[in-house]
Amino acid sequence: xxxxxxxxxxxxxxxxxxxxxxxxxxxxxxxxxxxxxxxxxxxxxxxxxxxxxxxxxxxxxxxxxxxxxxxxxxxxxxxxxxxxxxxxxxxxxxxxxxxxxxxxxxxxxxxxxxxxxxxxxxxxxxxxxxxxxxxxxxxxxxxxxxxxxxxxxxxxxxxxxxxxxxxxxxxxxxxxxxxxxxxxxxxxxxxxxxxxxxxxxxxxxxxxxxxxxxxxxxxxxxxxxxxxxxxxxxxxxxxxxxxxxxxxxxxxxxxxxxxxxxxxxxxxxxxxxxxxxxxxxxxxxxxxxxxxxxxxxxxxxxxxxxxxxxxxxxxxxxxxxxxxxxxxxxxxxxxxxxxxxxxxxxxxxxxxxxxxxxxxxxxxxxxxxxxxxxxxxxxxxxxxxxxxxxxxxxxxxxxxxxxxxxxxxxxxxxxxxxxxxxxxxxxxxxxxxxxxxxxxxxxxxxxxxxxxxxxxxxxxxxxxxxxxxxxxxxxxxxxxxxxxxxxxxxxxxxxxxxxxxxxxxxxxxx
Ligand code: HEM
Numbered sequence: 316x317x318x319x320x321x322x323x324x325x326x327x328x329x330x331x332x333x334x335x336x337x338x339x340x341x342x343x344x345x346x347x348x349x350x351x352x353x354x355x356x357x358x359x360x361x362x363x364x365x366x367x368x369x370x371x372x373x374x375x376x377x378x379x380x381x382x383x384x385x386x387x388x389x390x391x392x393x394x395x396x397x398x399x400x401x402x403x404x405x406x407x408x409x410x411x412x413x414x415x416x417x418x419x420x421x422x423x424x425x426x427x428x429x430x431x432x433x434x435x436x437x438x439x440x441x442x443x444x445x446x447x448x449x450x451x452x453x454x455x456x457x458x459x460x461x462x463x464x465x466x467x468x469x470x471x472x473x474x475x476x477x478x479x480x481x482x483x484x485x486x487x488x489x490x491x492x493x494x495x496x497x498x499x500x501x502x503x504x505x506x507x508x509x510x511x512x513x514x515x516x517x518x519x520x521x522x523x524x525x526x527x528x529x530x531x532x533x534x535x536x537x538x539x540x541x542x543x544x545x546x547x548x549x550x551x552x553x554x555x556x557x558x559x560x561x562x563x564x565x566x567x568x569x570x571x572x573x574x575x576x577x578x579x580x581x582x583x584x585x586x587x588x589x590x591x592x593x594x595x596x597x598x599x600x601x602x603x604x605x606x607x608x609x610x611x612x613x614x615x616x617x618x619x620x621x622x623x624x625x626x627x628x629x630x631x632x633x634x635x636x637x638x639x640x641x642x643x644x645x646x647x648x649x650x651x652x653x654x655x656x657x658x659x660x661x662x663x664x665x666x667x668x669x670x671x672x673x674x675x676x677x678x679x680x681x682x683x684x685x686x687x688x689x690x691x692x693x694x695x696x697x698x699x700x701x702x703x704x705x706x707x708x709x710x711x712x713x714x715x716x717x718x719x720x721x722x723x724x725x726x727x728x729x730x731x732x733x734x735x736x737x738x739x740x741x742x743x744x745x746x747x748x749x750x751x752x753x754x755x756x757x758x759x760x761x762x763x764x765x766x767x768x769x770x771x772x773x774x775x776x777x778x779x780x781x782x783x784x785x786x787x788x789x790x791x792x793x794x795x796x797x798x799x800x801x802x803x804x805x806x807x808x809x810x811x812x813x814x815x816x817x818x819x820x821x822x823x824x825x
Contacts, residue, residue: 324347327795328795338359344358353703355704356706358707360682361712366681369745369758405758407587408595411570414644417766423463426462428773428778429777430473444817445816448784448814450813452608455472456603457469457480464569464571467545467549467569479538486534545571546596550575609812613793616786617660618656619784619816624728625779628775636776648768652728658728659731660728661753664793665753668710679697681695681696707752718738735750783822786817803815
C-alpha cells in the first residue's frame with residue numbers, strides 16, 4: 316500500500332482523473348495524506364468493502380460529527396444515528412420504503428412526472444429548444460420527494476420557488492462544503508437545539524466577520540424553519556382525522572405522515588422526539604433529491620449521446636404503454652431494457668462517487684486480491700489503526716476491469732441482457748443493488764434505493780416516448796463531489812447543475 320497523494324487532489328470538481336489514476340497506479344487500496352497530514356485510506360477492494368459495510372459496520376461507523384443526537388449536526392438538522400439508535404430508526408422507516416408501499420404511492424409518482432412532461436411540452440411547443448434539463452430534473456426530484464415523502468408540494472414544477480427550496484439549492488451548490496476547516500466551524504456554530512450552548516455558539520458564529528459562515532447559518536435556519544412549518548401543518552391535519560389526511564397532497568400515503576402515525580402509536584419511551592422526526596425530514600429530502608436527479612440527468616445525457624440506445628428504449632416503452640401510459644409498478648420493473656439502462660448507468664456513473672467512514676478501533680481489513688506494500692511485498696490484509704478515515708471509492712469498484720471485464724469503463728446497457736461474467740459473481744460484492752456499491756450494502760445501505768428506481772422509471776416511461784433528446788453544442792463536464800453533477804465546461808463559477816440539451820417532440824409522440 317503506497318502513499319498516493321493528498322486529500323485536496325481527491326476532493327475537487329475535477330478529481331475523477333486523479334481517482335482513475337490512483338486505481339491504475341496503486342490498485343484497490345491507497346494511502347493519501349489528510350487535511351492535517353494524517354494518513355487516510357482510499358479503498359475499492361470488494362472484500363474490504365463488505366467488511367466495512369457489513370461485518371465490521373459497528374467499527375466503521377460514520378464520524379461523530381455526523382451523528383445525532385450525540386453531537387451537533389453539520390449544516391441543517393441531519394440525522395445520522397450510531398449503533399442501536401440507527402437500528403431503531405431503520406426499523407421504523409423500513410416498512411415505508413418496501414415494495415408494497417411503493418405500489419400504493421405510484422399514482423403520486425405519475426402525477427409529478429406528468430407535471431414535468433407538461434412543462435417540457437410547453438417549452439417545445441413551437442419546435443426544438445435548448446433546455447437545461449438538469450434544472451427540470453432537479454425540480455421533478457424535489458417535488459416528488461415533497462409530495463411522496465412529506466405530503467407537501469414545493470411547487471417547483473409550477474414555477475414556485477419557496478424559501479426552503481432556495482435554501483436547499485444553496486446548500487447543494489455551496490462550494491465550501493468540502494473544506495474540513497469549515498466543517499469544523501459549522502459543527503461548532505450550527506448546533507442543533509440539543510447542544511447545551513446553541514444560542515451562545517450561534518451568537519458567536521453570527522458575530523464572526525465570515526460571510527460564508529453566516530450564509531450557511533441562514534441556509535440552516537431557513538431549512539429548519541421550513542421543515543418545522545411542514546411538520547406542524549401535517550400534525551394539525553393528522554389531528555383532524557382520516558378524511559383531512561386523504562385530501563392532502565400525498566393522498567395520505569406520504570412517508571412523513573405515516574412516520575408520524577407510527578410514532579404516535581409507539582410507547583412514550585420508544586417514541587422519537589419531534590426533533591428527531593424533523594431531522595428525518597431533512598435527511599430524506601437531502602438524500603432523495605440530488606442523488607436521483609444526478610442519476611436521471613446522467614441517463615438522459617447518455618441517451619442523447621447514444622441515439623440508437625435512446626430509440627431502442629423508446630420502442631420498448633411505447634410498446635409497453637400502448638394500452639395505458641401509466642405503467643404499474645410491476646410493469647415498470649419487468650421491462651428488460653429500461654432495467655438495463657438504469658443498472659448500467661448506476662454502475663458506471665454512481666451519483667455518489669464514494670462514502671466516508673472512520674475506524675473506531677484498530678482493525679484488520681482482509682482483501683479480495685493482494686496488493687503490494689511500500690517495500691514491494693505482497694499483502695492480503697491491511698491493519699487499520701483506530702481513528703483512520705477511509706474513503707470507500709464506489710466509482711472505481713463499480714468499474715474494476717478484473718470484475719467487469721476489459722470493457723468495464725464502457726457504457727453498455729446490453730451487458731445486462733446476457734449472463735454477467737463469472738468474475739462478477741466471484742467478486743461477491745454485497746451491495747444491495749446489481750452487484751455494485753452504488754447504494755452500498757449492509758445496515759446503512761440506501762433505504763430509498765427502490766424508491767429512486769421507481770422514480771427514474773416512471774419519469775423515463777413518460778418522457779422518452781414523448782421527446783427526443785440530442786446533445787447541445789457545449790462541452791458537458793461532470794463534476795466530482797459529494798454528489799456528481801453536470802456543468803458546462805468553462806462555467807466553473809456556477810455550482811448549479813447545468814445540462815443543456817436540445818429537446819424536441821419525438822415522431823409519433825402521444
Ligand atoms: C440514485 C439515487 C440514490 C443513490 C445513488 C443513493 C445512495 C445512497 C448511499 C451511497 C447511501 C449511504 C451513505 C452513507 O452511508 O454514507 C445512502 C443513504 C441513504 N439514502 Fe440514498 N441514494 C439515492 C436515493 C435515495 C432516495 C430516493 C431516498 C429517499 C426517498 C434516499 C434515502 C436515503 C437515506 C434515508 C439514507 C440513510 C440510510 C441510513 O443511514 O440508514 N436515497 N443513499
